[in-house]
Amino acid sequence: xxxxxxxxxxxxxxxxxxxxxxxxxxxxxxxxxxxxxxxxxxxxxxxxxxxxxxxxxxxxxxxxxxxxxxxxxxxxxxxxxxxxxxxxxxxxxxxxxxxxxxxxxxxxxxxxxxxxxxxxxxxxxxxxxxxxxxxxxxxxxxxxxxxxxxxxxxxxxxxxxxxxxxxxxxxxxxxxxxxxxxxxxxxxxxxxxxxxxxxxxxxxxxxxxxxxxxxxxxxxxxxxxxxxxxxxxxxxxxxxxxxxxxxxxxxxxxxxxxxxxxxxxxxxxxxxxxxxxxxxxxxxxxxxxxxxxxxxxxxxxxxxxxxxxxxxxxxxxxxxxxxxxxxxxxxxxxxxxx
Amino acid sequence: xxxxxxxxxxxxxxxxxxxxxxxxxxxxxxxxxxxxxxxxxxxxxxxxxxxxxxxxxxxxxxxxxxxxxxxxxxxxxxxxxxxxxxxxxxxxxxxxxxxxxxxxxxxxxxxxxxxxxxxxxxxxxxxxxxxxxxxxxxxxxxxxxxxxxxxxxxxxxxxxxxxxxxxxxxxxxxxxxxxxxxxxxxxxxxxxxxxxxxxxxxxxxxxxxxxxxxxxxxxxxxxxxxxxxxxxxxxxxxxxxxxxxxxxxxxxxxxxxxxxxxxxxxxxxxxxxxxxxxxxxxxxxxxxxxxxxxxxxxxxxxxxxxxxxxxxxxxxxxxxxxxxxxxxxxxxxxxxxx
DNA sequence: CTGAAAGCGCTTACAG
DNA sequence: CTGAAAGCGCTTACAG
Numbered sequence: 001x002x003x004x005x006x007x008x009x010x011x012x013x014x015x016x017x018x019x020x021x022x023x024x025x026x027x028x029x030x031x032x033x034x035x036x037x038x039x040x041x042x043x044x045x046x047x048x049x050x051x052x053x054x055x056x057x058x059x060x061x062x063x064x065x066x067x068x069x070x071x072x073x074x075x076x077x078x079x080x081x082x083x084x085x086x087x088x089x090x091x092x093x094x095x096x097x098x099x100x101x102x103x104x105x106x107x108x109x110x111x112x113x114x115x116x117x118x119x120x121x122x123x124x125x126x127x128x129x130x131x132x133x134x135x136x137x138x139x140x141x142x143x144x145x146x147x148x149x150x151x152x153x154x155x156x157x158x159x160x161x162x163x164x165x166x167x168x169x170x171x172x173x174x175x176x177x178x179x180x181x182x183x184x185x186x187x188x189x190x191x192x193x194x195x196x197x198x199x200x201x202x203x204x205x206x207x208x209x210x211x212x213x214x215x216x217x218x219x220x221x222x223x224x225x226x227x228x229x230x231x232x233x234x235x236x237x238x239x240x241x242x243x244x245x246x247x248x249x250x251x252x253x254x255x256x257x258x259x260x261x262x263x264x265x266x267x268x269x270x271x272x273x274x275x276x277x278x279x280x281x282x283x284x285x286x287x288x289x290x291x292x293x294x295x296x297x298x299x300x301x302x303x304x305x306x307x308x309x310x311x312x313x314x315x316x317x318x319x320x321x322x323x324x325x326x327x328x329x330x331x332x333x334x335x336x337x338x
Numbered sequence: 339x340x341x342x343x344x345x346x347x348x349x350x351x352x353x354x355x356x357x358x359x360x361x362x363x364x365x366x367x368x369x370x371x372x373x374x375x376x377x378x379x380x381x382x383x384x385x386x387x388x389x390x391x392x393x394x395x396x397x398x399x400x401x402x403x404x405x406x407x408x409x410x411x412x413x414x415x416x417x418x419x420x421x422x423x424x425x426x427x428x429x430x431x432x433x434x435x436x437x438x439x440x441x442x443x444x445x446x447x448x449x450x451x452x453x454x455x456x457x458x459x460x461x462x463x464x465x466x467x468x469x470x471x472x473x474x475x476x477x478x479x480x481x482x483x484x485x486x487x488x489x490x491x492x493x494x495x496x497x498x499x500x501x502x503x504x505x506x507x508x509x510x511x512x513x514x515x516x517x518x519x520x521x522x523x524x525x526x527x528x529x530x531x532x533x534x535x536x537x538x539x540x541x542x543x544x545x546x547x548x549x550x551x552x553x554x555x556x557x558x559x560x561x562x563x564x565x566x567x568x569x570x571x572x573x574x575x576x577x578x579x580x581x582x583x584x585x586x587x588x589x590x591x592x593x594x595x596x597x598x599x600x601x602x603x604x605x606x607x608x609x610x611x612x613x614x615x616x617x618x619x620x621x622x623x624x625x626x627x628x629x630x631x632x633x634x635x636x637x638x639x640x641x642x643x644x645x646x647x648x649x650x651x652x653x654x655x656x657x658x659x660x661x662x663x664x665x666x667x668x669x670x671x672x673x674x675x676x
Numbered sequence: 677c678t679g680a681a682a683g684c685g686c687t688t689a690c691a692g
Numbered sequence: 693c694t695g696a697a698a699g700c701g702c703t704t705a706c707a708g
Contacts (some may be wrong), residue, residue, distance in 0.1 A: 018701090032678090035678085060684090083691085086439070094436070097435040110432075225621055228621070295604055357696080369694080396700045
């Protein structure tokens with residue numbers, strides 16, 4: 001296993017100086033076309049591969065971006081991460097990715113590692129909890145960092161936030177269930193004190209109170225399993241509850257499974273709506289209503305904003321909210337449309 | 339935004355030479371404990387961050403591993419990628435990840451980018467199609483590369499393969515449905531000519547022929563939507579078919595949705611089994627039987643094998659198959675157990 | 677349009 | 693146990 005050729009090898013083989021080779025690599029217009037071709041041919045012959053680490057040592061831009069995700073197994077975050085990574089890739093940036101599994105000490109470790117690797121910027125959907133050390137480290141290292149999806153560190157002037165308008169989305173969802181005829185609507189799933197839950201719950205509360213109704217909170221883990229258990233429990237013990245705004249689609253999909261199990265039909269017997277509009281919503285039966293944050297667009301937007309920051313050195317506004325949209329399907333409508 | 343401090347700054351501030359600082363960074367036993375402490379304290383004060391790119395320039399091991407995935411939105415691959423990334427992270431390696439979206443030209447591009455970034459090795463679940471250029475590039479660049487999950491490039495001596503024993507898994511699944519009383523079993527989903535499909539289909543064919551039955555192929559996309567459509571089509575046009583071995587869980591979950599829609603009950607009216615055993619299998623109702631490749635263990639194994647290759651420079655065996663296991667649940671059993 | 681030289685932030689022998 | 697010097701593979705002014 002011999003060493004890879006360097007620009008010096010290429011220069012020798014092509015009979016030019018290494019500066020010229022370097023200029024060719026940078027696609028400088030200064031080099032004569034023939035020389036460019038000669039050098040490229042030589043590089044191909046020698047199997048030359050560009051060494052970014054060396055280049056970076058001088059010129060600072062590593063072409064690496066860090067993506068830190070609290071729960072990569074959750075399809076909502078998977079979609080976000082995948083879309084962002086592909087957007088970076090399309091602009092020539094490679095992505096260093098880490099799942100933190102909602103663990104802030106892991107988060108601290110991976111962020112440290114990314115800084116060492118010289119990422120030019122970091123997009124982080126943070127874990128809840130003891131985040132201070134991590135963000136302080138980012139501040140010290142002066143790595144441009146955007147918080148996305150979750151509002152965790154309060155210093156949005158330092159770490160600009162970009163997140164969907166959860167509050168408004170929950171209002172839309174609640175009003176939709178009221179319009180669909182639901183009389184007693186619960187909010188199911190999500191844990192208090194977490195930014196996304198608080199934002200969505202507050203929208204639900206606002207709409208419920210607006211309608212002069214009593215709110216019903218059934219908070220809990222944001223999992224299919226919690227949704228399924230709640231659907232069954234609720235049908236047995238609170239048969240009068242006839243609608244649910246779920247914290248997210250996983251909870252709603254779990255409720256759907258629960259209803260299937262006990263023969264209750266969402267849409268006809270119960271008005272159900274999720275949040276996030278993951279792909280599966282339109283692939284299950286009955287199809288699940290949801291609030292879309294257009295996660296693909298959102299992720300692409302986030303990526304573009306990050307790249308804009310890196311390339312213009314102009315920091316994005318401290319807080320920015322992405323649009324949300326109601327997507328009504330059978331689980332809240334009851335007829336076999338859509 | 340001033341420059342980050344370097345080891346020279348640290349050395350000056352601590353009153354030692356930069357070599358000493360370097361040795362401290364490498365945790366060399368040569369440095370006196372007091373000196374170590376002094377240097378560490380100084381680094382903390384100055385907010386020093388290690389520059390791996392520079393270190394790598396001399397010492398070769400970048401501490402970066404590439405992970406190339408054909409479809410990161412598919413939960414099976416998400417689980418694989420996430421587990422592998424976390425295993426690398428636990429050993430101090432950062433992961434550069436790219437989704438290729440089943441696109442071999444994208445795959446070529448991201449692999450090139452990873453090589454430039456100096457990854458020490460690459461774990462690739464390749465896209466089907468025109469993969470030659472990509473693997474040739476890897477061979478030229480001499481980057482240790484393992485193919486996982488899919489057997490695409492035939493040169494396993496160069497690019498060792500690690501994949502689940504799909505053939506055996508499909509035999510287990512088919513025999514299980516026969517034991518459960520199914521008389522006419524179809525194979526649903528998957529596209530011919532792709533290694534995973536071919537391996538699973540061949541297992542099904544072997545078991546069906548062994549039982550003296552006629553095989554029924556209903557190949558197609560590996561999506562929930564295809565599964566749902568097939569379930570409905572099959573119930574209308576082939577009511578005698580009473581069992582299905584699905585290419586993967588997504589197809590089977592789609593069939594489950596389809597059955598829910600038309601009021602047919604998997605388990606009681608139809609014996610259904612998926613493949614991969616993703617988490618959702620035990621979260622839906624009725625719970626979905628599947629063949630587990632123990633994807634978490636598999637991914638951890640793959641990561642360990644890769645790291646072993648990097649650290650011992652000993653290439654893994656050309657072909658290695660991971661174990662598979664039948665997981666029988668309600669969708670093939672019919673009773674409300676498990 | 678091309679070449680010679682310095683330097684990016686580390687590590688690595690080699691002295692002492 | 694610590695220091696002085698060379699070098700990793702590039703880029704960047706600066707000449708010519």
